[in-house]
Amino acid sequence: MAVSFRSDSLMDDWCHVLELSKLRPGESVVVLSSDASLETNVAQGMRGAARMGARIFQMHVPRPVMHAGMDRSLNVGATPLAGNSLAIDTLKKADLIIDTFGLLHSPEQEEILSAGARMLMVVESPDVLSRNLPEQADKDRVMAADRWLRTGKVLRATSCAGTDLRLPIGQFRTIPEYGFADDPGHWDHWPSGFNSTFPNENEAEGMLVIAPGDMLFPFKSLVTDEIACQVKQGRIVSIEGGYDALVLERFLRSYEDPDAFAISHVGWGLQPKSKWTAQLTMDKGDSLGMEARAYAGNFLCSTGPNAEAGGSNKSRCHVDIPMFGCSVYVDDAPMVIDGRVVAEGQKV
Numbered sequence: 001m002a003v004s005f006r007s008d009s010l011m012d013d014w015c016h017v018l019e020l021s022k023l024r025p026g027e028s029v030v031v032l033s034s035d036a037s038l039e040t041n042v043a044q045g046m047r048g049a050a051r052m053g054a055r056i057f058q059m060h061v062p063r064p065v066m067h068a069g070m071d072r073s074l075n076v077g078a079t080p081l082a083g084n085s086l087a088i089d090t091l092k093k094a095d096l097i098i099d100t101f102g103l104l105h106s107p108e109q110e111e112i113l114s115a116g117a118r119m120l121m122v123v124e125s126p127d128v129l130s131r132n133l134p135e136q137a138d139k140d141r142v143m144a145a146d147r148w149l150r151t152g153k154v155l156r157a158t159s160c161a162g163t164d165l166r167l168p169i170g171q172f173r174t175i176p177e178y179g180f181a182d183d184p185g186h187w188d189h190w191p192s193g194f195n196s197t198f199p200n201e202n203e204a205e206g207m208l209v210i211a212p213g214d215m216l217f218p219f220k221s222l223v224t225d226e227i228a229c230q231v232k233q234g235r236i237v238s239i240e241g242g243y244d245a246l247v248l249e250r251f252l253r254s255y256e257d258p259d260a261f262a263i264s265h266v267g268w269g270l271q272p273k274s275k276w277t278a279q280l281t282m283d284k285g286d287s288l289g290m291e292a293r294a295y296a297g298n299f300l301c302s303t304g305p306n307a308e309a310g311g312s313n314k315s316r317c318h319v320d321i322p323m324f325g326c327s328v329y330v331d332d333a334p335m336v337i338d339g340r341v342v343a344e345g346q347k348v
Helices: 007-020 039-051 085-091 107-114 126-131 136-151 243-253 290-294
Strands: 028-033 055-060 096-099 118-121 154-158 164-168 174-177 187-189 194-197 205-210 227-232 235-241 263-269 299-303 319-323 327-330 333-337
Touching (some): 007 039, 039 096, 055 085, 107 118, 205 319, 227 243, 235 243, 243 319
Parallel strands (some): 028 096, 096 118
Antiparallel strands (some): 174 194, 194 263, 205 227, 263 299
């Protein structure tokens, strides 16, 4: 059951995040909403920005039209802004956008950010937001990790379960996430505390072994038996195991898109406030599951698109796989050992 918060306490949290996002009096703020937005987030975002003296309005757009049986949460990049040039042009003029439904992995988001707008995605419930309230120290840790990823040539992940992935990097930009949007053109997500990049196209190689206790998103479920994925030339070429392996393989194949099997963003979590099992204590529809993704010391491997970083993969299928107990290295320098952050400047 979600924890109940007094309105004034939640408003203090919002103002704190907006201050970290360098919101100044007179700046223009757009709260972007759709039918799927949490009304609390919309209302608190409006009130918080108004309290800080911003010029603010709400832009509400309807859900995108879907085929029969199509689930928005399982088709990344399908946004209500697609084809709406008037809305996109308006958003490009904003100083700060509070996105309450999720433009992630969409060309519309990249177009808006390229114009210099700051964007903060806020889709989690109030108790998750408050439990993971960001601080400047979160950015410091993430940017310390980012310096390694920006200059590194190879990211490697291993585990006692058998994971041994070699991921050449450098072709694509990094994506530092620390919970607030403080620089022009920067996208972030409250809650967060995570750094990632995309492997060079067609170059990821090795074995990805998803162990019991690891998680699969968008299913928002714990893995109960081992899944062994062979990766060659940037794609998963075989999936072996029991029930969980069968589910994962059938899900990827259901898109009838070979790009669904490609390795997408990879990185590690740096948020000490996040709870690994938080998703298990709430209804699946009540959380995006960011706490497992940002959990300090996890290794996050994903499949599907890389178009948001400038790559060629535009698959609608995206699977996030937070993994517990892995070791992560950048150019042989240890970042995480057996699920514990060890790199200087990143320790939590």
